[in-house]
Amino acid sequence: MTLAGCEGALSVVDPAGPAAREIATLWWVLLAGATLIFALVMVLTALPFLRRGGPGSERHRIRTWVIGLGLAFPMAVLAALLAYGLVIGERLLPRAGDEVVEVAATGSRDGWTFTYPDAADRTTSAVLHIPAGRPLDVAITTKDVIHSFWVPRLAGKLDAIPGHVNILRIEADAPGTYRGLSAEFSGPGYGDLTFTVTAHDAAAWTAFLAGEP
Template structure:
């Protein structure tokens, strides 16, 4: 469930954004603390006149520069998370309720799974997310960011797994007593396993 252990392209962009923001925030904190220490040191020595330049010029200027860079990088990452036209996309549907997820598959309309979403590894998957009751949140930290499931509305989240495997997910929106156990899993298949799942021959 770690967001800094990505297993897909969207999750890698999000993890990198997290590390960049951590480093940028740390740089701002260290620099501002150094300026504050410098101001107190200069005051104790009886010096005057340069505090305004150091605190306002460097303190605010440096901080605003870092924040602007972080904002620009955040916008860049957001654009990279948008679906790409021309991708060979698999479409699935996720319907949340208290306390389960039901998944259906456009490529196999007769297939319905509970609390296990099956996808092909190495291919982008658009998950159409909705709910039958209250707001839930679909989140598979190692594959993508989270997206709310809203009654009467469909939100689409693109996920992708690099390799076959089992990736845990959770409903990360408080939706009443019992939500802490509202979990599911994404099962990523190799090409042969995906075809077997679609045809039901893996059962």
């Protein structure tokens, strides 16, 4: 029952693309590091109830557990997690490439609209069309207040800020349908600002660019 929330269309630990996979791996690594530190804290908490020996052995125990492991071990784990997080963050940055598709996403209180420069600036509402197996850069902005573009199974979330464009790299491993949502409070009814990402195979993507429904 505890793991029931790890499945589903909005699960961040059920990735369906390379960016989401990197984020899910980072989450598991952070969880493992936090678990190690928590276990050590529990051991240090239990030590006062297990005191044995004279004052000399007590001082040695304090020096070994509290100063050695109580400080050195958490600092080493946190430093390793920080370094790993920076590496993952660098991998998630969008990079130019010949195979990268570009789409503009505009958020508003009325919903999300998407424009496709490669399809003569064709526009869709509430449905983002992408090619499967190819990286896609989403240029995110908003007409009114701050929103947040998020497709949990494909990538991390990124804010849509008025007057500014943020770029998010997403990619789907295979054709399919993925749920997206606005993850930033933007007023009453913001929970309904959802959208769908449809990943097409090569033939369907070509047909979409040609203007077919």
